[in-house]
Amino acid sequence: MTQPNVPQPPTITAFAHSPDRGRGLARDMAVRWALEEVGRPYTVRLVSFEELKQPAHRSRNPFGQIPTYEEGDLALFESGAIVLHLAQSEVGRQVGRQGGLLPLDADARMRAVMWMFAALSTVEPVIVQRSEVLLFEQERPWFAARLASIEERIAARLDELAVRLGSSEWLDGDFSAGDLMMVQVLRRLGASDLLAANRPLLGYVARGEARPAFQRAFAAQRAVYEGAG
Amino acid sequence: MTQPNVPQPPTITAFAHSPDRGRGLARDMAVRWALEEVGRPYTVRLVSFEELKQPAHRSRNPFGQIPTYEEGDLALFESGAIVLHLAQSEVGRQVGRQGGLLPLDADARMRAVMWMFAALSTVEPVIVQRSEVLLFEQERPWFAARLASIEERIAARLDELAVRLGSSEWLDGDFSAGDLMMVQVLRRLGASDLLAANRPLLGYVARGEARPAFQRAFAAQRAVYEGAG
Numbered sequence: 024m025t026q027p028n029v030p031q032p033p034t035i036t037a038f039a040h041s042p043d044r045g046r047g048l049a050r051d052m053a054v055r056w057a058l059e060e061v062g063r064p065y066t067v068r069l070v071s072f073e074e075l076k077q078p079a080h081r082s083r084n085p086f087g088q089i090p091t092y093e094e095g096d097l098a099l100f101e102s103g104a105i106v107l108h109l110a111q112s113e114v115g116r117q118v119g120r121q122g123g124l125l126p127l128d129a130d131a132r133m134r135a136v137m138w139m140f141a142a143l144s145t146v147e148p149v150i151v152q153r154s155e156v157l158l159f160e161q162e163r164p165w166f167a168a169r170l171a172s173i174e175e176r177i178a179a180r181l182d183e184l185a186v187r188l189g190s191s192e193w194l195d196g197d198f199s200a201g202d203l204m205m206v207q208v209l210r211r212l213g214a215s216d217l218l219a220a221n222r223p224l225l226g227y228v229a230r231g232e233a234r235p236a237f238q239r240a241f242a243a244q245r246a247v248y249e250g251a252g
Numbered sequence: 253m254t255q256p257n258v259p260q261p262p263t264i265t266a267f268a269h270s271p272d273r274g275r276g277l278a279r280d281m282a283v284r285w286a287l288e289e290v291g292r293p294y295t296v297r298l299v300s301f302e303e304l305k306q307p308a309h310r311s312r313n314p315f316g317q318i319p320t321y322e323e324g325d326l327a328l329f330e331s332g333a334i335v336l337h338l339a340q341s342e343v344g345r346q347v348g349r350q351g352g353l354l355p356l357d358a359d360a361r362m363r364a365v366m367w368m369f370a371a372l373s374t375v376e377p378v379i380v381q382r383s384e385v386l387l388f389e390q391e392r393p394w395f396a397a398r399l400a401s402i403e404e405r406i407a408a409r410l411d412e413l414a415v416r417l418g419s420s421e422w423l424d425g426d427f428s429a430g431d432l433m434m435v436q437v438l439r440r441l442g443a444s445d446l447l448a449a450n451r452p453l454l455g456y457v458a459r460g461e462a463r464p465a466f467q468r469a470f471a472a473q474r475a476v477y478e479g480a481g
Binding site for chain 2: 024034057072083086087088096097099100102103104107108130133134136137139140141143145147148151163165168169180183185187221250
C-alpha cells in the first residue's frame with residue numbers, strides 16, 4: 024500500500040543507446056540533474072530509436088522525443104517543463120534552508136525561470152544547428168561556409184552571456200534551475216574551441232559540472248552507455 | 253501618489269521599425285497578446301535597431317533583443333518568461349470565474365507550461381531557421397536544397413502537432429498560455445504553403461487570431477508600423 028505523503032518515484036525516459044557515447048548531452052541529462060538536485064529518486068524507462076516513433080511513446084511525447092516524465096496522474100514532456108515542475112515542487116519544502124532550484128523571492132524566482140527560457144530559446148537553437156550541420160551536412164558543398172557562419176553566431180551569443188555573467192558565480196544569485204539549464208545547453212558545445220575560447224563561460228560550466236548532483240546524474244546516464252544501466 | 257493594490261502598468265519594448273511590415277510576427281506580439289488576455293494596460297518603449305545593441309537596452313536584455321518587461325522592481329526578458337509571469341500573476345485572481353491563461357488545477361497548469369516550452373523549444377527553432385534562410389541565404393548556392401530540407405522537417409513537426417491536437421479546439425482543455433505561444437509560433441510561417449497544407453493547424457491558428465485579445469494586440473503593433481503608435 025502506498026504510504027501517505029511519500030510520493031512514488033517518477034519515471035523518466037532516456038535513450039537506450041546513447042547517441043553521444045555517454046557524454047550526457049541528451050535531454051534526459053537536465054532532468055536527471057534536477058532530480059538529483061532536489062533529492063528525488065526516479066526510475067528510467069529506456070527507449071530505442073525505433074520505439075521513439077511508435078504509438079506507446081508518442082502518447083507520452085507527440086514529437087517522439089525524450090525525455091518524458093510520469094508521476095502519478097501527471098505526464099509531461101519537454102525538459103524545460105519537467106525541470107521547472109521539479110523546481111517548483113521543491114519551493115514549498117525549502118523554506119528555512121539553503122538550496123533548491125528556485126529562489127523563494129517571487130521576482131528572483133521569475134528571473135530564474137527567465138534564464139531557463141533564455142537557455143532553451145535564445146542560446147540552444149544555434150548550438151543545436153551546429154550539431155546538425157556536423158552530423159548531417161559534412162558531405163554537402165556548403166558545409167564549411169555554413170559551419171563558419173553558425174560558429175560566428177554562437178561566439179557572439181557566448182560573448183553576450185559572458186558579459187552578463189561578469190565575475191559572478193551564477194547568473195542571478197544562488198545556483199538555480201536557470202543555471203542548470205544554461206550549463207547543460209553550453210555543454211552541448213562539448214570539446215569545441217567555442218567554449219574553450221570563452222574563459223568566463225568555461226569556468227561557469229565547470230562549476231556546474233562540479234556539483235555533486237551533476238556528477239550523480241552524469242554517472243547514472245553513463246552507466247546506461249556502459250551497459251550497466 | 254500610487255493607489256494601493258493598483259499596480260503601475262508594466263512597460264514593454266518593441267521594434268520602432270517593424271521588420272515584418274506590421275504583420276505581428278515579432279516577439280513583442282505574444283507579450284502584447286498575453287497582456288490583453290489578462291486585461292493589463294501597458295506602455296511600450298520603441299527601440300531602433302541601433303539602440304538594441306547599446307548599453308541601455310543591453311541592461312534590459314543582454315542579448316540585445318526585444319521584448320523586455322519592466323514592472324516595479326521586476327525586469328524580465330524572454331517572451332516565454334514574460335507570458336508565464338503574466339499568466340501566473342493572474343491565477344490568483346481568476347478563482348471562481350472563467351478565463352485566464354493558466355488552469356487552476358496544478359497538473360493542468362503544468363501541462364499548459366509544457367506547451368509553452370514545446371512551442372519555443374521544439375516547434376519554433378526550425379521555423380526560425382526557415383525565416384533565416386529566406387532572409388539571408390537566397391543568394392547562396394545551397395539555398396534551394398537547404399530550404400527544402402527545412403520545410404520537410406517543419407511539415408513533419410506540424411503533422412505531429414496536428415495528430416495530438418486531433419479535433420480539439422485547444423491543446424489541453426481551455427485556451428491557455430501554451431496555446432497562445434504555440435499559435436504565435438505557427439503564425440511565423442505566415443502565408444506559406446506549410447500551414448495552408450495542414451488544415452487542423454490552420455483552423456487552430458485561426459481560432460487564436462479570432463480572439464478579441466489577439467485582435468487588440470495585433471491592432472496595437474500594427475499602429476506602430478503605420479506610424480500611429
